[in-house]
Amino acid sequence: MRMYDLIMKKRQGEELSAEEIDFIVQGYTRGIIPDYQIAAWLMAVYFQKLSARETVDLTMSMVNSGEKLDLSKVPGPKVDKHSTGGVGDKTTLVLAPMVAAAGVPVAKMSGRGLGHTGGTIDKLESIRGFNVSLTQQQFFQQLEKVKVAVVAQTGELAPADKKFYALRDVTATVDDISLISSSIMSKKIAAGAESIVLDVKVGSGAFMRNIDDAFKLARTMVEIGNSVGRNTVALVTDMDQPLGFAVGNAVEVAEAIDTLKGRGPRDLYTLCLELGAQMIAMAGVVPNVEEGKKHLQQLVDSGAALEKMREFITAQNGDAGVVDDPGKLPQAKYQEQVLAGDDGYVQAIAADEVGKVAMQLGAGRAAKEDKIDHAAGLILHKKIGDKVQTGEPLATLYTNDSSRMPQAKEMLLKTYTIGARQPEPRNIIHGLVTGQ
Numbered sequence: 001m002r003m004y005d006l007i008m009k010k011r012q013g014e015e016l017s018a019e020e021i022d023f024i025v026q027g028y029t030r031g032i033i034p035d036y037q038i039a040a041w042l043m044a045v046y047f048q049k050l051s052a053r054e055t056v057d058l059t060m061s062m063v064n065s066g067e068k069l070d071l072s073k074v075p076g077p078k079v080d081k082h083s084t085g086g087v088g089d090k091t092t093l094v095l096a097p098m099v100a101a102a103g104v105p106v107a108k109m110s111g112r113g114l115g116h117t118g119g120t121i122d123k124l125e126s127i128r129g130f131n132v133s134l135t136q137q138q139f140f141q142q143l144e145k146v147k148v149a150v151v152a153q154t155g156e157l158a159p160a161d162k163k164f165y166a167l168r169d170v171t172a173t174v175d176d177i178s179l180i181s182s183s184i185m186s187k188k189i190a191a192g193a194e195s196i197v198l199d200v201k202v203g204s205g206a207f208m209r210n211i212d213d214a215f216k217l218a219r220t221m222v223e224i225g226n227s228v229g230r231n232t233v234a235l236v237t238d239m240d241q242p243l244g245f246a247v248g249n250a251v252e253v254a255e256a257i258d259t260l261k262g263r264g265p266r267d268l269y270t271l272c273l274e275l276g277a278q279m280i281a282m283a284g285v286v287p288n289v290e291e292g293k294k295h296l297q298q299l300v301d302s303g304a305a306l307e308k309m310r311e312f313i314t315a316q317n318g319d320a321g322v323v324d325d326p327g328k329l330p331q332a333k334y335q336e337q338v339l340a341g342d343d344g345y346v347q348a349i350a351a352d353e354v355g356k357v358a359m360q361l362g363a364g365r366a367a368k369e370d371k372i373d374h375a376a377g378l379i380l381h382k383k384i385g386d387k388v389q390t391g392e393p394l395a396t397l398y399t400n401d402s403s404r405m406p407q408a409k410e411m412l413l414k415t416y417t418i419g420a421r422q423p424e425p426r427n428i429i430h431g432l433v434t435g436q
């Protein structure tokens with residue numbers, strides 16, 4: 001087989017066989033096929049598209065390029081959740097203890113990643129002592145005992161995806177539905193869960209900016225999962241404003257704890273109940289999603305979900321005192337409010353720009369080696385539809401580096417659009433995609 005011929009074949013819009021796709025993926029991962037040929041192939045894919053079958057074959061080839069996590073040692077049905085990412089997305093911090101409290105094991109390996117805030121791992125590390133580097137044995141023991149463990153990814157799950165993604169990022173070939181779907185699903189499948197719940201975000205703070213593309217992405221990923229024997233569903237959810245009020249690391253942990261106490265933001269709580277109910281229904285703990293929501297609500301009301309959070313933090317060596325006293329989380333030296341310049345109602349909040357404000361305050365990293373300021377971030381006081389008066393605080397910003405503050409304030413003010421008419425209330429859930 002020659003890479004040249006496969007580029008030509010795709011350029012002409014023909015379908016590649018599973019063997020041909022595997023030749024490309026393994027050849028590139030092992031460094032046998034050069035970047036420039038893969039770049040050309042990716043561009044051919046971008047214009048000619050992959051069929052559903054080719055997309056599944058690409059996914060499985062990437063799964064087979066590296067290690068696969070074997071969760072068979074963990075008793076019970078294993079369900080994983082994945083979000084395509086957004087601003088203020090701390091759902092894992094709420095869902096992990098909530099779903100574990102329902103008796104369903106949550107085994108999570110997370111990457112650190114780049115972005116406007118840290119990933120789940122960085123957020124958890126804002127809890128003093130929290131250890132994200134468990135050995136495999138510790139990981140499995142904890143899952144058996146506590147039902148939840150979240151660790152930093154060590155081995156390489158789907159290393160082919162890492163190489164492909166890096167190249168897509170510099171060749172304008174990221175935003176193709178088949179390539180995104182196979183990238184995300186290869187990592188989820190390699191991570192070992194039997195069932196997968198996807199949270200596909202849509203809006204100004206998400207990868208997918210329009211609803212049709214979001215549903216297309218959701219359907220493609222659900223199709224991949226189900227065609228390789230992983231029971232997969234997707235919720236398409238709103239990211240046209242940040243989720244909840246907090247954006248950062250420690251501030252998001254505090255908000256997740258509040259949510260487990262039943263005092264969290266409504267949009268975050270609604271979303272967590274919906275995602276969590278899908279997870280425990282797939283695990284067979286409840287007969288359907290409606291019962292699942294009721295069950296999870298009871299676990300929050302009774303304090304069982306919060307107790308599971310304490311147990312989880314303690315098991316990973318963290319200071320569980322943060323659950324009762326969020327003041328034990330890292331506190332920023334500097335905090336300032338951003339005040340509204342107009343009267344009216346909040347019409348829109350540019351979520352992606354709010355993410356950039358968090359980054360400006362020091363909450364995220366632009367390069368792998370950058371250090372995160374765990375205390376940096378922001379809390380919004382107004383969301384879409386809220387009434388605002390001139391001089392009222394729109395948000396409070398936090399940082400340990402005062403030189404970052406003036407620009408962050410200026411940026412935050414520009415993220416809000418305030419107008420005279422009260423907009424319609426927004427739904428957090430736009431729809432559900434299942435394999436049926």
Ligand code: URA
Binds near residue numbers: 179180181184
């Ligand atoms: N996230 C991923 O993991 N892969 C993509 O291709 C896009 C978003």
